[in-house]
Amino acid sequence: MQRALSLRGAQTPVVEVVRADFSGSDKTRMLSQKAKYALRAVLLLAERQEDEELVLIAEIAEREQIPRKFLEAILVELRKDGILESRRGKNGGYRLARPLDRISFGDVIRSIDGPLAPIRCASRTQFQPCTDCQDVDTCSIRWAMTKARDAMANVLDGWTLADAVRQRHGIGAIPLNFAV
Amino acid sequence: MQRALSLRGAQTPVVEVVRADFSGSDKTRMLSQKAKYALRAVLLLAERQEDEELVLIAEIAEREQIPRKFLEAILVELRKDGILESRRGKNGGYRLARPLDRISFGDVIRSIDGPLAPIRCASRTQFQPCTDCQDVDTCSIRWAMTKARDAMANVLDGWTLADAVRQRHGIGAIPLNFAV
DNA sequence: TTAATGTCTATCGTTTTAGTAGATTTAACG
């Protein structure tokens, strides 16, 4: 049975130019624009946090080029999750609710985008089995995704605003677990 | 200036029942349903690959409870990316295009969902700067996301169908880098 | 009281996701 010969596999492109399109397009997959804005905002607050002053939404919006109204919603979420504090009224504004070294990238991302895990059944903070799952305990997809989540969480929960600010200013070494 | 007292932080819920809602809802974030189907399909083919036989789409669909027509599209993508081979016509069907130990979870996920990186500027296979990026080289978000991507890729590219099948059958040890 | 500020609620257009339907091509077999 020599049928291997007639099998259709990947078309190895005869000319490479063929591969020049955007197959796979522009899927964001994971970090939403919203979470990216959140990180930028929080990072800005981190730079300011020394001078005990509150920072205006308007200022954050302008400096980071984030749509004002959209940013408002983001900041409210971060406040509800205990990452930011705010005061309303005249002289109001925002600031970080905790010291720089106690706010991680993971905290911010979870606040805006939800669990870090690629799939709910691999989440440690928001576990939920797939509706069509046959056996949660032996599922090898879940197993791999859990490992992936842990690896990612290890990075994102270990990397704090303090680290980012330090890195940005070029002072201080990068933590050991993040060596390249 | 005692303004810390009047700051609004996270509302520590007075009654815990309040927290019973689904804030954060059901965002998939990363692994799409489609990619999950793809992994299930490929895993099934991996179990069958010994007996040189081709497997019907219909059979995969039924066994894995995947909508038939949707599955077709998935298998075509996997074939185009060189993960599967197929033959049409009578006695047609699908099978893996490479040995089990040369197809990783990362391969399958990339084929269906695109780059593993949480954000394009952190992708090694599909790099692209953010349109609003001020400085790609010093961006600390990109930096963190790159580390997260690498950690995740290390897991998903290292975990192959061979590993998954071995694990499923309870024989053979889990590779060192995946020790818990 | 007023002006400056954050907060809440509702809405909206676009893109992505998940899925469906039907016509078409290919290969085996008699």
Add this chain to the structure above:
DNA sequence: CGTTAAATCTACTAAAACGATAGACATTAA
């Protein structure tokens, strides 16, 4: 050759998520 069993291609659709916007409302300092 004709039939039949398969994959494949093209087009469409409903629902959700995403990114944003608008406007009324609540709070605080001066």
